[in-house]
Amino acid sequence: MVESKAVVDLTRDEARAELDRLARLLGEANLAYHTDDAPVLSDADYDAAKRRNAEIESRFPDLKRADSPSDQVGAAPSEGFGKVRHVVRMLSLGNLFEDDEVAEFDARVRKFLNLGAQDPLAYTSEPKIDGLSLSLRYEGGKLVQAATRGDGEVGENVTANALTIKDIPQTLQGAPDVLEVRGEVYMSHADFAALNERHAQTGGKTFANPRNAAAGSLRQLDPKITEARPLRFFAYAWGDLSAPLAETQFGAIERLKALGFQTNPLTKLCETPQEMLAHYKSIEAQRATLGYDIDGVVYKVNALSLQQRLGFRSTTPRWATAHKFPAELAWTTLEAIDIQVGRTGALSPVARLKPVTVGGVVVSNATLHNEDYIEGRDSKGEPIREGRDIRVGDWVQVYRAGDVIPKIADVDLGKRAPNAEPYVFPKTCPECGSDAVREEGDAVRRCTGGMICPAQAIEKLKHFVSRGAFDIEGLGAKQIEMFFHDEVLPIKEPADIFTLAERDAGNLAKLKNRDGFGEKSAKKLFEAIDSKRKIPLARLLFALGIRHLGENGGALLANHYLSWAAFESAMTSAEVGSGPAWEELVSIDGVGSVLAASVVTTFHQAAERASIDRLVAQLDVEDVELRDTSGSPVAGKTLVFTGTLEKMTRAEAKSRAEALGAKVAGSVSAKTDLLIAGPGAGSKAKKAEELGIETIDEDAWIALIAGL
Incomplete structure (x- = not known):
């Protein structure tokens, strides 16, 4: 069996190709799992692919795609339910x-909290149920609403259905x-077999x-x-609260159990990574x-006060993680090798397989990475799969493991047909016929057609209407393809x-029927x-599909410039590599020179x-609403x-500053208000x-924000 290439060994071009592949796979998996209830990837493989994607983005932050899976949670809610x-x-x-990643997780938490290796730090360990996430809202002790996770921000209203599940109490005594209450809806193996x-x-x-x-x-x-x-429900977390359930995670779970919820009996309090691994x-x-799937x-x-300090990344909490079980083969x-052309022109080979069940999931497609992988060599020309x-x-x-999902790991030459021909990778784009060029040192062959290539144009439009962008109901990928060729x-x-x-003259004469x-x-x-037509600035920036500009990048730019007018003016006056507007752009914490150059270049291409100007003329772009930071001594100020x-980590300091309404820049400029x-x-x-x-020191900074 051949393992995938380690992230640390990837070239920039290999990393870019891998991010393209992972985005495509995870996008398809999101829709299949969350919307169609017909997963094409197991949870373990899906989450592991997101991890590999995040690792590559961490090593090559300037290669982060505009539709990065790292910025996504779940999928948009179905149209069949209220939102x-x-x-x-x-x-x-x-x-x-x-196994060794458990200790690494503990070390990351301790580093963020500035705790030593010997300082006490407890964790809860519990089975991860393979079901459907559900949120239950109680007001005055009465169940008033139940919702699926959806995309993390908006879910489906399934209140009437939740009321029929026996494990879910309709009334509570002694609750805030x-x-x-949040938990997982699942079905036992026995009930599943009987239902089928x-x-x-x-x-x-x-x-x-x-x-x-x-x-x-x-x-x-x-x-x-x-x-x-025969649906069941395990409670394991909470969301909105009028009063705390307890001071610890374990205590809160015990409180939920006392209120009448089913909680998992295998939940255990662990004092060390060794105990966590033993319980795993x-x-x-x-x-x-x-008797049920995990x-x-x-x-x-365990300590909720520490959870609050640790906070969240864009889509995941820092204070929790899932330790997944191994996958299968x-x-x-x-049956065939198809070539897909992505938004950036990359030609990506996809294996069409005779459907096979792997770990309970039917797989019919697998990535083939690039032409080198098909030929049996890596980017350095060294043999893989023994050539x-x-x-x-x-x-x-x-092979469906955590590092690559799914892929072809090996070939049985003993079963190869005598007349089987080596695969010849196309040198022209299968969509527009333009030359497909592979630059020296690049692992990927790319179509040179640009916007004349329908595949690239269509993919850009699909991105524009995707859920993280404009999310236009009734105008999805299928409709975009139809209208593009109309x-x-x-x-x-x-x-x-x-x-x-x-253009339809308002009378539906052209579109209806x-x-x-x-x-x-x-x-x-x-x-x-x-x-x-009314769209928040951050969503518009993400929707434009500018290379390297993802949802996080869009939010960073929006929170800095606050309005489209200010952003557009700054990009118009900016010159790559020099000038006040450029210096301001690259000083934004989290905006590197590659992302900045991509955005500026886009605005200077006629x-x-x-195209952007024609779009904005049709829109009402909402300015960023500044959060209520009354009483904050740093609200509206730029900090470095x-x-x-020594008393809090850089990440925690940045998080606290932003929560208090400050902007955190990565470099000092004339616009800097305070240096810590x-x-x-x-x-x-x-x-x-x-x-x-x-300029102040850390003690003065802590004193400045004390009590806020």
Whole structure:
């Protein structure tokens, strides 16, 4: 078996190709898992792919895609249910796959909290249930709302269905006035087998696994169907609260149990990483006999005060992680090799497989990385798979582990047909016929057609309407492809979306009664488009699809410039590599020179700029609303941290400053209001002194924000 190339060994071009592949795989997996209840990847493989994606982005931050999976949680809610906006976001978890990563997780937590190796730090360890996340809101002790996770911010209202689940109390005694309980809806193995048997006898739909059955049952439009399904619920967390449940994670779980919720009896308090790992092994040994599906163990910092200090990344908490169980292998036939053209022109080979079940999930596609991988060599020309190439018709081993998902790991030459021909990678784009060029040192071959290539143009439009961007209901990937090729009402660039109704003369004469549109659905589409004319600045920036600009980058830029007018003016006047506007841009903490150059270059390309201007003319771009930071001494100020902080980590200091309404920059400039300098402060402290900028030490910083 061949392992994937380690992140530390990837070249920039290999990293870029890998990020493209992972984004495509994870995007498809999100829709399949969260919207269709028909996963194509196991939870372990999905989360592990996100980890590899994050590791590559950490090593090559300037290569982060605009639609990075690191910035995404779940998928948009189904159109069949009302939408519920979560008061507190429902986030996913980071993942561990190797035993030694448990100690590394503990070390990261201690480093953030500035704790020594011998300082006491406890964790809870509990099984990770493979089901469907559910949020239950109680007010005055009464269940008033139940919602799925959805995309983390907006979920589906499934209150009527949740009321039919026996494990979910409808009323509580002694609970806080507002209590949002979170947990997992699941189905036991025995109940799953009985349900499938009943359906098979009556000719109904059978389910692939208990998770699909549970998700499909909870998301029925008719609550009577849900009531007839044997659903269960484990409570393990909470969201919005009017009063704390306890001072610790373990104590809060005990409180939920006392209120009448089912909690997992295998939850245990651990004092060391060694105890955490031992409990993981114990749960893994019991996995086959539990009677319900789990895919790992979740570790959480026990003290809630420390959880609050640790806070969150963009989509995951720092104080919790999931330790996943190993994945599996399978053999099947490679039926074809297709080439997909991405938004940046990368030609990515995809293996079309005879469907095979791996770890309970049916796999029909696998990545082939690039032409070198198909030929049996790595980027340095060294053999992989002992030099065995991959050919159509081969008997191949599908490997679905944490580092690559899924891929072809090996080939059985003993079963290769005598007439099997080596695969010839195309030298022209299969979509537009333009030359596909592979630059020296690049692992990826790219179409040179640019926007004349329909695949690239379509992918950019798909990104524009994706859920993290404009998220236009009724205008998804399928509709984008239809309109792109439409001769009467074409959509060739984003602005065309907002002129669609006008070009249809407002009477639906061109759109209705064709391509699946009737008068009602056409009007609904036009209304959905109009409803998105008002858009937050951060979402617009992400939607533009500028290379390297993801959701996080869009938020950083929006929070700095606050309005489209200010941002547009700054980008117009900026010159790559020099000038005040450039210096301001790269001083934003988290904005590197590669991202900055990509944004500035985009705004200085005539065709791109004209397209953006046409789009913005159709929109009402919302300014960033400054949070209420009344009483904060640093609200609205630009801060820079330098040197070694000894009482709180740099990450915690930045998080606290931003929470108090400050902007944190990575370099000192004339716009800097305050420099916080620890021991070892060098050039930044000197420049601040030259500019007359106020400088304080860490003790003064802590005193400044004390009590806030």
